[in-house]
Amino acid sequence: MLGRSNDDNDLQTSGVLIQYLREVSMYLQKVNISRKTAILSIAVLVLAGLLGVRYREEGTFLPTSSSVGGRALPIYCVQTEEPKIALTFDAAWGNDDTKKIMEILKKHDVKVTFFMTGGWVESYPDDVKMILAEGHDLGNHSQNHKNMSQISDAEKEEELMSVHDKVKELTGYDMFLFRPPYGDYDSKLIRVARKCNYYAIQWDVDSLDWKDYGTESIIKTVTKNKHLGNGSIILCHNGAKYTAEALDTLITTLKDAGYKFVPLSELIYRESYHMDHEGRQIPDRTNS
Secondary structure, three states, X not given: OOOOOOHHHHHHHHHHHHHHHHHHHHHHHHOOOOHHHHHHHHHHHHHHHHHOOEEOOOOOEEOOOOEEOOEEOOEOEEOOOOOEEEEEEEEOOOOOOHHHHHHHHHHOOOOOEEXXXXXXXXXXXXXXXXXXXXXXXXXXXXXXXXXXXXXXXHHHXXXXXXXXXXXXXXXXXXXXXXXXXXXXXXXXXXXXXXXXXXXXXXXXXXOOHHHOOOHHHHHHXXXXXXXXXXXXXXXEEOOOOOHHHXXXXXXXXXXXXXXXXXXXXXXXXOOOEEEOOOOEEEEOOOOO
16 A cells, blocks of 8 residues: 555665664763663664564565654544545444435445444444445444543453454454544553554544534535545544435535545555644655
């Protein structure tokens, strides 16, 4: 997806590391510490550097970072030159309109991402399987829809992995996309999510469908949103009162504006990226 597994990249990584070690060595000599302490210090710094990169299957070291100024961030949107956007649905309560939503998505050949709670998975297992079978992403929305910043790290992990295991047992699919309930998160949650092999996802365009203002409100709120652009992530809810009714026109309007809908699995970068202060995921380099 991103990153190049060529010799130039390997040489660049090696060169940076060698220069870094030279500067560290010069500094340690200046402060006049013992040889043994210097060697130990360099070894620790090298290990820290190696832990800061991730080894890709192709054989290249690719740094990734979800932190800005020491704060871990979820992905709000993605930097891309392509007019790609991702439509997402949170599924926590209700299921009356899911089939209608699926029919509209199929009509327009649009693939999206559904973030599901454990309770929703338990209540509507056939719909979970249908969503996956029709080519959409399955995403994790926690087991019990709690404010995740207010619980312990152990509870955070349990909330994630409980629904993960349910979906895995039901469909055989390993989810890797996670949306915090209520959009509530802290740095600890983002790091726990990464530990569990999840990318934490927010949104930069909120349809406000959950406010039940009506069909036209949803369409206008999304299509006229000042944040809407390449790489945007749009938040909707499958159980909101007017979402299904607004969906056909919403998709048509955005397609007419030149946007292409892709599931989140095809929008986000899974390696070699960093974040800006707005939660925009930015590639460190592009494929040649």
